[in-house]
Amino acid sequence: MAGDPKNYLHLARPLAPAPIATQSSAVTAPVTVTLHPQALFSILDHASRRPADQDRVIGTLLGTRSEDGTEVSISNCYAVPHTETAEQVEVDMDYQKRMLELHLRAAPKEVLVGWYATSGDLNTFSALIQNFYGQQGEGTWPHPAVHLTVGTKAGQDIEANTYISAPIGVTAERAADSCLFIPVPHEIKYDDASKSGLELIAGARDREDRSQFLQTDVEMLERAVEQVLEMLERVSNYVSDVLDEEREPSTALGQFLLNTLSLAPKVNPEDIEKDFNNHIQDVLLVSYLSNTIRTQIDLSNRLVTAALTMGPGDGAAATAGEGGEGKGQREGGGGGRGGRGGRGGRSGQAGRDQGRREEQ
Amino acid sequence: MAAIAPAVADAPIREVQLEALVVMRIIKHSTTAFPTPATGCLVGMDVGAQLQITNCFPFPAAVPEAGSAAANNNPADPYHHADQAALALAAPRAKSNASYAAEMLKFLKEVNVDAQGVGWYMSCSMGNFVSQAFVENQAFYQRATDERTVALVFDVGRSSQGSVHVKAYRLSASFMAALKENKFSAESIQKSNLRYQDILLEIPLRIHNSHLLTTLLHTLPTPPPKAPLDFPAALSELHANPALAANPLAPNLDALDLSIDPFLEKSTDLMLESIEAHITEQNNASYYQRSLAREQAKIKTWQEKRKGENALRAQQKLAPLAEDEWQKLFKLPVEPSRLEAMLVGRQVEQYARQVDGFNAVVTGKMFGVRGNLVLERELA
Secondary structure, eight states: OOOOOOOOOOOOOOOOOSSSTTSOOOOOOOOEEEHHHHHHHHHHHOOOOTTTOOOOEEEEEEEEOOOTSSSSEEEEEEEEEEOOOOOEEEEEEHHHHHHHHHHHHTTOOOOOEEEEEEOOOOHHHHHHHHHHHHHHTSOOOTTOOOOEEEETTTSSOOOOOEEEEOOOSSSHHHHHHHHEEEEEEEEEEOOOHHHHHHHHHHHHTTTSSSSEEEEOOOHHHHHHHHHHHHHHHHHHHHHHHHHTTOOOOOHHHHHHHHHHTTOOOOOOOOHHHHHHHHHHHHHHHHHHHHHHHHHHHHHHHHHHHHHSSSOOGGGGGTTTTHHHHHHHHEEETTHHHHHHHHHHHHHHHHHHHHHHHHHH | TTTTTTTTTTOOOOOEEEEHHHHHHHHHHHHHHTSSEEEEEEEEEEETTTTEEEEEEOOOOOOOOSSSSSSSTTTOOOOOOOOOOHHHHHGGGGGGHEEEEEEEHHHHHHHOOOOOOEEEEEEEEETOSSSSSHHHHHHHHHSSSOOOOOEEEEEGGGGGEEEEEEEEEOOOHHHHHHHHTOOOOHHHHHTTTTTTGGEEEEOOOEEEHHHHHHHHHHSSOOOSSSSSSOOOOHHHHHOOOOHTTTTTTTGGGGGGGOOOOHHHHHHHHHHHHHHHHHHHHHHHHHHHHHHHHHHHHHHHHHHHHHHHHHHHHHHOOOOOOSTTTHHHOOOOOOOOHHHHHHHHHHHHHHHHHHHHHHHHHHHHHHHHHHHHHHHHHHHO
């Protein structure tokens, strides 16, 4: 079960008779949905904030669509307040519209692509809301509105499903509040930056209070090295077990090990030493230069503010050392300052040239 | 809540807690807006000494106001240049966005999201965030009635190598006091003893997940298997299985990549820019000094002349002329503000710290690689 990709069948959905015959008809191409992690997290957050009397909450999905409408990417979402009783459902449409406007101001490329609900069941109310979102004018017409359900029952797996809809009904009025939900394939895409964010967040998943401090670079390096060491240990244990005939050998693993070990490079040790020395020198040089620059700028700022008193210098309490020096040259006043500034400028220039030369 | 007297001593903010959702949203916004800086507003709640940030939304770029710069809050802002980066950076304090933020907060309140603005965020590249715009933005937020706000800075450049670099900053109290007077002359800095290290306070950050999120993380990419797994028959089975081929939670070993030169190049480039800014500031300061000295010399000669004239007139028994007319005749040059110089110092310190951190990590990796490769030769 784990790891089986689901298979999808695309049904070209039947369309309701178009209200205006001259307009382009609705799109019936197959749709694949890509979900961004931040939208998913936002939905989960909303689900955990729902009002106490509601079982499920809904919201609007924003994203981008490809040219022909076959690929829909969901990148943002926001919650829409709604109330649901046994007989009727109310969605705050005004809120929907105004929030959409606000979001479009900040990100004009992200358009309305559908809506979500935080429980997995589909009922009449879902159909009503789906029709609302798929309508002409304010909805996603001519493209189908994507409906995303995320199961958020405590204690059960979080399952996400995506659907598009087709009208179904015996008469036109019945069709207005019923829907045939067609499941469409979806996947959650993580780009590189999101992956690192996800890893950071996942670091907290095994802890009691579900939180952790941000880690510095060195700590992350340490963690990566520890992980590799642990993996190497597991593999070497396995290999020695196989050699002692305590475990079943596996061709796949043998293949993998063979491929990996052949990646070890064959290099000339003198080249390695030379490269290593060069790189170490580069790194140490830049570090030294940046610290020197920092000290110099600090010093020049302090000198300037140290003893700029035209009258009896009593403000030198905090900067006694520089103050003494500054007072001695106070007579030269402007000239001395200019000179020092000039000198600072020149040595800054020299530092810069040196930096540039080393860079080359 | 609005009627709390300012005399109530709130605990200073000691820690910032960030929800996972906020992290992902900031990452997404910053990486899509790269290379222009991305800015947005943070909402959350402050709980004693901890500031909790639970959601965020991006700001639209500030609308440049047509016509006079005097209509803006800060005439030094380049609103009239349609510079993208400047517009984006000016967004958090732009008048056009105040109503945007207020509306968003109102709507978010209706769906039970914490509706208290607790700060703003911005993205930067390789640590180049210390600028007048940054300081102005944070000052704007810290001057508001609700003073407990932070600035989150997300470093897009450094986060590309498998780590997330985000920091929280506040302006220190001494710096806020100096900003209020908006006087950054040499004497005022001397008196207040303000150094560039004192401008920003860094606050530790922690990430927090909700229960639902933790459930999701445990089931990514597939629910945990109920029975021990068998070995796959061949490697291609592993490749073909989409859940395994693209596992987002597989150990991310990008941190072990050894890439030295690009980082060093970018750092040195940014350092050079800072040095140039520093030189400009110094030239301004020395120019001011020289012109001040010139004016004062002129005043002195004029005063001597006056004294001489008065002595003459006293001899001739005429009324002496006024001695302090020089204040009306000579205009002393205005001292340039030293704020930019201090910010440059702080920025350079930021770069230096980054290089040091990078140094530590990269040296370790290099020794590791060398030990690995050189040892092989000794064995063989």
